[in-house]
Amino acid sequence: MSRTSAVAAALAVAFAAAPLLSAANDDRLSRDQTPTGEHVPVFDQIDSDGNGMLDKDEFARGTTAENVTFAEVDRNGDGKVSRQEWDEHKKLKKSQSRP
Secondary structure, three states: OOHHHHHHHHHHHHHHHOOOOOOOOOOOOOOOEOOOOOEOOHHHHHOOOOOOEEOHHHHHHHOOOOOOOHHHHOOOOOOOEEHHHHHHHHHHHHHHHOO
């Protein structure tokens, strides 16, 4: 099995087996390691088609543990969440949770 296939298989298992997002996960899941021990960012786990953008279905499946709407994260309103929008939203949430 090629490295790419192994990573894809690990992502599929992690995506199906774990809740994908929590406020304190530091962009990692409890089961987010590939067979080689690499950590896979939550965004990459949610992006099931690997196009670098989250559509509404991917977003809904991946953010079930968060109280956040697609519109809150899709800042430019194009109907997709980019990695930049995702990262900016995470930073905003993190700064709001600090005392």
